[in-house]
Amino acid sequence: MFDTVFGWKGRIFRLDEHIERTFQSMAAIALDPPFSRSELKALVLEAARRNGFENAYIKWIVTRGVNGRPLMDPQGCVANLIIIVQPYLERVSAERAARGVALKTVAWRRPSGQVLAPQVKSLNYLNLVMAKMEAKAAGADEALLLTLDGHLCEATGCNIFLVKDRRLLTPDRDILFGITRAAVIELAPSLGFTVEEGAFGLYDAYTADEIFVCSTAGGLLPVCRIDGRTVGGGAPGPAFACLSAAYGALINAPEVGPAYLTVETAA
Numbered sequence: 001m002f003d004t005v006f007g008w009k010g011r012i013f014r015l016d017e018h019i020e021r022t023f024q025s026m027a028a029i030a031l032d033p034p035f036s037r038s039e040l041k042a043l044v045l046e047a048a049r050r051n052g053f054e055n056a057y058i059k060w061i062v063t064r065g066v067n068g069r070p071l072m073d074p075q076g077c078v079a080n081l082i083i084i085v086q087p088y089l090e091r092v093s094a095e096r097a098a099r100g101v102a103l104k105t106v107a108w109r110r111p112s113g114q115v116l117a118p119q120v121k122s123l124n125y126l127n128l129v130m131a132k133m134e135a136k137a138a139g140a141d142e143a144l145l146l147t148l149d150g151h152l153c154e155a156t157g158c159n160i161f162l163v164k165d166r167r168l169l170t171p172d173r174d175i176l177f178g179i180t181r182a183a184v185i186e187l188a189p190s191l192g193f194t195v196e197e198g199a200f201g202l203y204d205a206y207t208a209d210e211i212f213v214c215s216t217a218g219g220l221l222p223v224c225r226i227d228g229r230t231v232g233g234g235a236p237g238p239a240f241a242c243l244s245a246a247y248g249a250l251i252n253a254p255e256v257g258p259a260y261l262t263v264e265t266a267a
Helices: 013-026 037-051 094-099 126-135 178-190 202-206 236-254
Strands: 002-008 058-064 080-087 100-107 142-146 152-155 159-165 167-171 194-198 210-215 218-227
Touching: 002 013, 013 037, 013 058, 013 178, 037 058, 037 080, 058 167, 080 142, 094 100, 094 218, 100 126, 100 210, 152 159, 152 202, 159 178, 159 202, 159 218, 167 178, 178 210, 178 218, 178 236, 210 236, 218 236
Parallel strands: 100 142, 100 218, 167 194
Antiparallel strands: 002 058, 058 080, 142 152, 159 167, 159 210, 210 218
């Protein structure tokens, strides 16, 4: 399993929340942690510091390890940790983000939580890879996956929000409860938005005033088209502008997370 964070101006956004999700994922799949929370935090900060990127994309991967037998019995395995740090990654170009991205509802469905818990960030992402390929082949930027019963789920590695008047609608089943999603939900009330988490269908998406997706890599991205239909005015709308500005202020705040670069280094 894995988790991903980003460093921004020498600080890691909500590192503690990501570490807690890692430990919850390990507990869910009965993987004995090879480190404590404080040890993982120290290792991530040290890896980020050594690489020295002011804005960074940071991923850690935890595996059960090997026991010398090509079987599915993990008895005797010793867990491993890998930390990857590289310059911050944008999901799409700045020009495309400014215009808004296009979504396509794909045939591939997100597995039900009865099959594979979506809260666990495992490396079993084949369905998301295939969904992305299907969307790209149709000329879209991103795939929109549905649940097995046909409700909106999420994009490939992104949560989705629909805007209707001053309401933000977001799915609450068979999804990964993203850290960026949580940030949007926290910001919404102070900006005059109410948030409704529930089961929503394609009708809700097709009739939304605005749509945006969000993730660790990329932040908030406006959606201008879905399944060939224009969303709202066909360009990023006022709700997105308001929320995006608030999110930008949030990640630039000094209390956003622990520092891995000194002020002098980051400058």
